[in-house]
Amino acid sequence: MLEDQIQQLQAAALKRIEDAPNMDALEAVRVDVLGRKGSLGQFSKEFGKLAPEERAAAGKALNAAKEKLESAFDARKQAFDTDALNVRLESEWIDLTLPAPGPRPGSLHPVTQIQREIEDLFTSLGFAILDGPEVETEYHNFDALNIPVTHPARDMQDTFWLTDGNLLRTHTSPVQVRGMERLGPPLRMIAPGRVFRNEEVDASHEHTFYQVEGMMVDRNVSVAHMLYFMKTLLSAVFRREVTIRLRPGYFPFVEPGFELDIQCLICGGCGCAVCKQSGWVELMPCGLVHPNVLHMSGIDPDEWGGFAFGLGLTRLAMMRYAIDDIRLFESGDLRFLRQF
Numbered sequence: 057m058l059e060d061q062i063q064q065l066q067a068a069a070l071k072r073i074e075d076a077p078n079m080d081a082l083e084a085v086r087v088d089v090l091g092r093k094g095s096l097g098q099f100s101k102e103f104g105k106l107a108p109e110e111r112a113a114a115g116k117a118l119n120a121a122k123e124k125l126e127s128a129f130d131a132r133k134q135a136f137d138t139d140a141l142n143v144r145l146e147s148e149w150i151d152l153t154l155p156a157p158g159p160r161p162g163s164l165h166p167v168t169q170i171q172r173e174i175e176d177l178f179t180s181l182g183f184a185i186l187d188g189p190e191v192e193t194e195y196h197n198f199d200a201l202n203i204p205v206t207h208p209a210r211d212m213q214d215t216f217w218l219t220d221g222n223l224l225r226t227h228t229s230p231v232q233v234r235g236m237e238r239l240g241p242p243l244r245m246i247a248p249g250r251v252f253r254n255e256e257v258d259a260s261h262e263h264t265f266y267q268v269e270g271m272m273v274d275r276n277v278s279v280a281h282m283l284y285f286m287k288t289l290l291s292a293v294f295r296r297e298v299t300i301r302l303r304p305g306y307f308p309f310v311e312p313g314f315e316l317d318i319q320c321l322i323c324g325g326c327g328c329a330v331c332k333q334s335g336w337v338e339l340m341p342c343g344l345v346h347p348n349v350l351h352m353s354g355i356d357p358d359e360w361g362g363f364a365f366g367l368g369l370t371r372l373a374m375m376r377y378a379i380d381d382i383r384l385f386e387s388g389d390l391r392f393l394r395q396f
């Protein structure tokens with residue numbers, strides 16, 4: 057009987073639909089059974105052999121089976137769709153009550169970080185933080201510092217001269233000269249900032265870098281005062297006790313002048329590549345302010361004296377973060393800057 061065969065096919069197909077493990081398997085069943093060349097369609101070809109009254113009953117059974125299978129197929133498909141949606145909902149949900157992330161927070165340039173630490177320290181020691189112009193007069197950058205007219209530092213090779221006779225400051229000393237002129241003694245000040253040298257640029261030389269200079273002018277200021285402040289400064293910068301030594305050094309704006317070295321922080325003084333096996337690292341030129349320098353800025357050297365020092369901020373940043381190429385600082389390279 058055709059109707060029995062349809063019944064059997066229907067039962068087998070329903071079971072296959074129910075057992076289909078996924079959408080692909082279900083679709084294969086649909087093509088097999090309901091598709092154009094599917095097994096259900098094969099029955100219609102048998103209809104010609106049937107008597108007309110049998111044909112009507114068989115047609116009815118075939119349509120009923122088709123409807124039943126189609127709705128079973130749709131229900132199974134619906135179940136797969138719902139499962140897939142639930143998986144997505146579980147993996148992709150977001151909490152809309154969380155605050156928006158906002159812009160990515162930036163960070164301060166490593167030199168700025170060290171500059172601010174030093175500013176905070178000196179503020180706590182009663183020093184003023186002074187700023188001044190980057191384009192300077194020859195007088196404030198050289199003459200007022202007792203630097204002879206013939207000094208090689210004034211040379212084209214070391215200084216960026218402007219066509220009007222002014223220059224890009226080669227140190228922040230001119231800020232201190234202006235400070236002495238304006239504040240008068242007694243005074244304590246530091247002058248951090250950007251300075252310029254006409255350098256052949258390589259991994260350890262830049263035309264633009266940062267330094268801080270500082271000075272204290274008062275009655276009876278001695279090398280002992282200078283040493284106290286320098287040790288306090290370096291212990292704060294390196295966040296530990298440092299051992300220092302003084303060697304004589306010549307700078308026209310101080311007398312006596314010194315080179316201050318710290319015992320190498322890498323090897324503890326035993327000798328390594330950083331200190332070139334000497335155990336010491338040259339860090340800070342300093343000295344007692346030359347009487348001529350005080351006099352030129354309107355301070356009586358018979359009544360007042362002072363100490364002064366210079367410290368390279370860029371160099372400190374290189375030491376602290378073990379940066380081996382000075383050109384990175386002015387490069388604007390975000391891959392570098394985002395590390396700080």
Ligand code: 2NL
Binds near residue numbers: 230233310346
């Ligand atoms: C440097 C800087 C030093 C000073 C700078 C200074 C400034 C005035 C008066 C006296 Cl207005 N001194 N600054 C003092 C000692 C050392 O070093 O970069 N030298 C290579």
